[in-house]
Amino acid sequence: MELRPILSALMRSKVSMILIGLQVALTLAIVCNALFIIGQRLDRMDRPSGVNESDTFTFSSSGFGEGFDARAVMKSDLEVMRQVPGVVSVATTNSVPMSDGGWGEGISLKPDQKTSTAGTAFYLVNDSAVQTFGLNLIGGRDFKPEEVQDVTFGDRPQPEVIIVTQALSEKMFPEGGALGKQVYLTGDKPSTVIGIVERMQQPWMSSDEVEYSTLAPVYMTYGNSSRYLVRTEPGRRDEVMKAVEQKLAEVNPSRIIGKLKSMQDFRADAYASDRAMTIILGTVIFALLAITALGIVGMASFWVAQRTRQIGTRRALGATKFDILRYFHTENFIITSLGLVLGAILAYAFSLWMMQTYQSPKLPWYYVPIGFLCLWALGQIAVLGPAVRASRVPPAIATRSV
Amino acid sequence: MFSYYLQLGLRSLKRNPVLTALMVIGIGLGIAASMTTLTVLHLMGSDPIPWKSDKLHYVQLDNWDVNQPYYDDGRPPDQVTYRDAMALMTAGKADKQSAMYKLSLPVQPENPEIKPFRALGRVAYTDFFGMFEPPFRFGSPWGASEDASHARVIVLGKEINEKLFGGQDSVGKSVRLDGNDYRVVGVLDDWKLRFRYYDVTNGAFADPDEFFIPFTTAIDLKQRASGNNSCFSPSGDGWDAYLDSDCVWIQMWAQLDSAQRLDEYKSFLDNYVNEQKKLGRFQRPLNNRLLDVNGWMADQEVVSRDMEVQTGLAFAFLVVCLVNTVGLLLAKFTRKAGEIGLRRALGASRREVFSQYMIESGVVGLSGGVLGLLLTGLGLIAVRALYSEYKTVAHLDWTMTGLTIVLAIAAALLAGIYPTWRACRVQPAAQLKV
Numbered sequence: 001m002e003l004r005p006i007l008s009a010l011m012r013s014k015v016s017m018i019l020i021g022l023q024v025a026l027t028l029a030i031v032c033n034a035l036f037i038i039g040q041r042l043d044r045m046d047r048p049s050g051v052n053e054s055d056t057f058t059f060s061s062s063g064f065g066e067g068f069d070a071r072a073v074m075k076s077d078l079e080v081m082r083q084v085p086g087v088v089s090v091a092t093t094n095s096v097p098m099s100d101g102g103w104g105e106g107i108s109l110k111p112d113q114k115t116s117t118a119g120t121a122f123y124l125v126n127d128s129a130v131q132t133f134g135l136n137l138i139g140g141r142d143f144k145p146e147e148v149q150d151v152t153f154g155d156r157p158q159p160e161v162i163i164v165t166q167a168l169s170e171k172m173f174p175e176g177g178a179l180g181k182q183v184y185l186t187g188d189k190p191s192t193v194i195g196i197v198e199r200m201q202q203p204w205m206s207s208d209e210v211e212y213s214t215l216a217p218v219y220m221t222y223g224n225s226s227r228y229l230v231r232t233e234p235g236r237r238d239e240v241m242k243a244v245e246q247k248l249a250e251v252n253p254s255r256i257i258g259k260l261k262s263m264q265d266f267r268a269d270a271y272a273s274d275r276a277m278t279i280i281l282g283t284v285i286f287a288l289l290a291i292t293a294l295g296i297v298g299m300a301s302f303w304v305a306q307r308t309r310q311i312g313t314r315r316a317l318g319a320t321k322f323d324i325l326r327y328f329h330t331e332n333f334i335i336t337s338l339g340l341v342l343g344a345i346l347a348y349a350f351s352l353w354m355m356q357t358y359q360s361p362k363l364p365w366y367y368v369p370i371g372f373l374c375l376w377a378l379g380q381i382a383v384l385g386p387a388v389r390a391s392r393v394p395p396a397i398a399t400r401s402v
Numbered sequence: 403m404f405s406y407y408l409q410l411g412l413r414s415l416k417r418n419p420v421l422t423a424l425m426v427i428g429i430g431l432g433i434a435a436s437m438t439t440l441t442v443l444h445l446m447g448s449d450p451i452p453w454k455s456d457k458l459h460y461v462q463l464d465n466w467d468v469n470q471p472y473y474d475d476g477r478p479p480d481q482v483t484y485r486d487a488m489a490l491m492t493a494g495k496a497d498k499q500s501a502m503y504k505l506s507l508p509v510q511p512e513n514p515e516i517k518p519f520r521a522l523g524r525v526a527y528t529d530f531f532g533m534f535e536p537p538f539r540f541g542s543p544w545g546a547s548e549d550a551s552h553a554r555v556i557v558l559g560k561e562i563n564e565k566l567f568g569g570q571d572s573v574g575k576s577v578r579l580d581g582n583d584y585r586v587v588g589v590l591d592d593w594k595l596r597f598r599y600y601d602v603t604n605g606a607f608a609d610p611d612e613f614f615i616p617f618t619t620a621i622d623l624k625q626r627a628s629g630n631n632s633c634f635s636p637s638g639d640g641w642d643a644y645l646d647s648d649c650v651w652i653q654m655w656a657q658l659d660s661a662q663r664l665d666e667y668k669s670f671l672d673n674y675v676n677e678q679k680k681l682g683r684f685q686r687p688l689n690n691r692l693l694d695v696n697g698w699m700a701d702q703e704v705v706s707r708d709m710e711v712q713t714g715l716a717f718a719f720l721v722v723c724l725v726n727t728v729g730l731l732l733a734k735f736t737r738k739a740g741e742i743g744l745r746r747a748l749g750a751s752r753r754e755v756f757s758q759y760m761i762e763s764g765v766v767g768l769s770g771g772v773l774g775l776l777l778t779g780l781g782l783i784a785v786r787a788l789y790s791e792y793k794t795v796a797h798l799d800w801t802m803t804g805l806t807i808v809l810a811i812a813a814a815l816l817a818g819i820y821p822t823w824r825a826c827r828v829q830p831a832a833q834l835k836v
Contacts, residue, residue, distance in 0.1 A: 155639040288719055298733060
């Protein structure tokens with residue numbers, strides 16, 4: 001391998017080498033960290049909510065004026081909606097996962113506990129909610145219609161029975177056996193755990209314990225507002241949304257039907273900033289790789305032009321086309337490698353800064369080696385064009401004087 | 403001479419269109435990425451009310467659970483209880499003060515052709531208008547007497563006035579909200595709030611308030627807040643128990659016109675809390691805070707971390723683009739060694755060669771800046787599409803436009819210094835040999 005001549009040629013154009021190396025280094029540092037951030041966001045966006053998202057939608061109905069009987073309207077609304085073709089199940093709930101608005105409550109094992117055992121989302125639902133949300137009941141039973149309490153707005157709901165998520169049951173009872181146990185929510189009256197669902201996220205996506213949720217069989221209007229949840233036959237959601245809105249407006253005009261929103265839209269909104277971050281960082285990565293590749297092409301082309309005579313001389317002295325190709329590829333490999341070593345340091349420094357400033361997790365070790373492979377490949381591909389041009393330099397050029 | 407060099411530069415750039423395009427695109431992309439993110443960061447982080455942000459103070463008291471702080475790091479709750487808000491309003495120790503909360507009410511238009519709808523509003527005292535200075539199109543705020551008499555009066559936002567009264571002067575007319583009639587006393591003009599800094603707890607970038615009604619009136623009518631409400635112990639049943647509870651759901655602002663007033667207010671708050679401690683409330687250590695607008699924005703991290711990270715990465719990207727440009731300019735100028743040698747031999751001084759090539763770099767920078775400005779515009783459109791809540795902070799203003807061009811030229815000149823310096827050192831004799 002003819003490393004010596006390559007190195008000595010490089011030493012004569014140190015600045016260009018440093019420039020390309022620096023570019024490669026910065027590219028590696030940025031790409032590794034940006035990819036890591038993208039990976040974290042994709043993981044976050046991938047978290048299951050535990051509820052049926054494709055065929056479910058929710059909306060609020062607020063009555064106004066004296067004499068609006070929210071409870072009676074709710075009962076008749078549920079009946080009316082059940083009759084709409086395409087509706088599989090309807091329920092009332094105070095909130096839904098990923099909506100960013102809801103009731104948070106402390107849950108304790110003893111009535112006089114000083115600090116609660118866990119924080120939980122508190123979903124006030126009726127007896128058809130588990131089915132309508134499409135929750136996976138993995139233990140115990142669902143609520144019965146007679147268990148649903150009517151609570152006046154402003155009063156404390158103190159449910160006798162509750163259903164909790166598996167994550168919350170394991171937090172409260174690490175030994176297992178949560179079913180039938182009594183816990184304390186809003187007051188000193190105990191609530192018995194009668195069911196466990198596999199998963200149901202809280203409304204707040206930034207929550208540290210996003211799967212700590214509790215369902216309580218309580219009907220409580222917020223002023224004169226109720227929130228409904230509707231599950232439709234697969235593929236008929238949008239059509240049913242229109243039909244339900246129309247039907248409810250017909251049966252009772254003295255109210256406002258809030259915007260009907262599908263669970264898919266809740267998901268899209270909840271993760272909008274994560275999605276934006278991945279798109280923006282993805283664009284930066286792409287532009288960065290393009291600029292670096294073009295920079296290598298530009299610099300290599302310049303070197304080829306500058307060394308045309310030397311190349312001709314080498315060819316005249318017996319070097320094959322392949323030897324010339326290999327020369328430029330090796331040269332690029334050396335420069336890229338030097339850049340990558342510096343880049344690895346920069347990548348970890350950047351990661352350290354992110355850890356200190358934003359408490360981000362540490363950059364996993366494998367990002368940098370993978371980045372090495374990618375940038376080596378990028379460099380070799382970028383230099384290919386100029387190198388091929390170099391290999392086509394005719395030996396005769398060495399003998400020409402101008 | 404400048405225009406001659408400019409011509410030479412342009413001609414030279416035309417001679418290598420590919421190389422020139424590479425440099426211009428490189429600078430353009432780098433500038434666009436940095437300026438897009440910087441614009442958003444700048445508008446998010448800039449003072450929302452610069453002429454008095456140091457006078458407006460957000461009041462925080464620590465009435466929280468003795469066993470558990472509100473924030474894990476010990477900061478007090480970001481809202482106050484009804485009891486405390488009332489006590490502070492009654493004492494009236496600040497130059498201006500207003501307790502406030504967010505609510506959402508059904509609006510029932512008289513005109514049967516307009517369907518009833520829900521509107522987001524704010525419950526506040528008359529000083530709200532004096533403190534945050536929304537512009538009035540018609541009428542005026544309600545006064546202290548309306549606060550005292552729990553009057554059913556309302557100030558409408560521009561949009562809701564458009565919807566209900568076709569944008570006409572509606573002062574004196576009546577609006578029905580949730581079954582109650584309110585008399586319009588004022589209508590706001592376009593209130594260009596970049597973000598709702600007076601209630602970041604319920605989202606600085608959330609939808610704007612559409613109407614305002616007196617605090618005292620809303621409490622009379624038992625209108626619950628629709629914003630954040632936090633309790634550390636059960637509040638008890640009913641409205642009165644709720645008002646009497648330690649639940650926090652009200653934002654409290656005080657305007658204090660001088661440092662002395664601020665000190666006085668601080669000691670007033672300390673005294674108040676110490677008095678309350680005697681009654682068994684406020685069991686945590688004294689932890690009152692009076693942050694000004696910018697302090698409160700920083701505390702609540704209104705500038706999103708994502709935006710900071712994006713800006714950091716964008717500037718690193720700009721550095722890469724610059725390094726790239728240095729390399730390309732170096733290649734270009736080195737190639738012209740023969741030409742430079744000839745010019746030097748014919749009597750051009752180093753200085754003249756230097757200014758010629760710096761001007762050429764500047765032309766690249768200017769072109770890159772124009773391209774960058776265009777791409778920044780596109781970038782901001784993309785940001786608005788990706789982050790629907792940042793509509794108000796993803797706009798190019800004149801400062802940022804100027805900064806974009808200046809940054810691009812400065813970047814290109816910086817990139818051009820080393821290659822130009824190298825070009826100047828060309829030995830005429832070495833180049834003229836055949």
